[in-house]
Amino acid sequence: MIDETIEEIREMQTHSSSVVAVKATRSLAELTERNYATVEEFERDLERNVGALKRANQSHASLYNALMEVLRGVQGKADTFEEARELTLDTIDRVVESVEMGKSRAAENAASLFEDGDTFLTHDYSSTVMEAVELAVADGADLTAYVTEARPRFLGRKFARELAAIDGVEPHLMVDGASGIFLSECDRVVIGMDCIVDETLYNRVGTFPLVATATRMGVPVTVVGSSAKVVDDGFRFENEIRSPSEVMLEPVEGIQLENPAYDATPVELIDQVITDEGVIEF
Known part of the structure; x- marks a missing residue:
């Protein structure tokens, strides 16, 4: 095993x-x-x-x-x-x-973040964010969600499909680069996390440009996850480089394919992190 x-x-x-x-x-x-x-x-x-x-x-x-x-x-x-x-x-x-x-x-603490009629944008697939949405809807909130595809593995498509099965949620699936178009319609960005180490959020690639754009447009960003993912010492993050075949099935001579799994976002761009132990403000 x-x-x-x-x-x-x-x-x-x-x-x-x-x-x-x-x-x-x-x-x-x-x-x-x-x-x-x-x-x-x-x-x-x-x-x-x-x-x-x-x-x-x-x-x-x-x-x-x-x-x-x-x-x-x-x-x-x-x-x-x-x-x-x-x-x-x-x-x-x-x-x-x-x-x-x-x-x-953490999901229970984050559920109170959503108010009836809210529109939020999320990236990738976070089971904790999903649970928070389910709890908020069960408590009476009707929500609109903009979901990125999270290329190249399209994990956002899974998130959007699961949201579509929830009465009270209106999901919109969009390509990753479209966040700048739809952020103006959103009350907040809510995303999960892989981890936070040394005041840096590591999460699915595409998180950094999304958060930076949201900050520039004045849309608050909330990160949700277990406190076990917030590390002070003893852990050194190493990015995972995924297979080039996820980006392009047939290799092309003269092109170096780049497919990192995660990117790094300074926590100073994040408004708050909600964990099982409470809320961390930045």
């Missing part, structure tokens, strides 16, 4: 960084099914597999934080393998619950 999870993370078959963190954390339970002569042997194997899972995608802060929390919760805390086994399973359950509850609480 661990090897399959590493491969899945590398291929980015799962889009949500929170889901990636949960999958990786749960995969560590496989180690408790193996036999170890000593607790030290188990801890070495745990550390080795945590390292391999972290290296599978070094752009996800929530993945890093979840795995490190398991490692810190187990290493040096048990005298026997049996004790370490039970402690590992308990720690995995606790960390997974924390990640999932953090995401839900």
